[in-house]
Amino acid sequence: MDEKLYSKNQLALRNGTDKEEIWVALNGVIYDVSASRLWKNGKHYEHWAGQDLSDELKDAPHTEKVFEKFEIVGKLR
Template identity: 40%
Template sequence: MREFTKEEFAWYNGKNGNPTYIAYKGKVYDVTTSFLWKDGEHQVQHKAGEDLTKYLEDAPHGEELLERFPVVGELKE
């Protein structure tokens, strides 16, 4: 499985044709196909290419939602 540095991961921001990736608890998910992540933004609060671990506990959904998307790697600390 691919390991991403934070610098590499930031490139996957859903802008300019780049894939849309988010991280949660060290796993990197490809959410490119989700209409909720259009143009790399979600609900005008979150941006792709970022670790969203600290935000998910306040979200109206749980981590089970991420199971819909493929895991494409791991985010290195």
């Protein structure tokens, strides 16, 4: 199956407000974090859903391994 590609604008709509889904991107991969209680309402501490968090991960207390538990919905084009 081909991976779906999404634009930054399409990702931005999945912020927990404009659309129901709560998505974030990391290293070009888009994850659905809707089921996480830590992403309630599209906000996780000072981070907002609907965007690429690759540059922000270096400041996080966790590694990208935490994203392995979330469903991959596609790739960022």
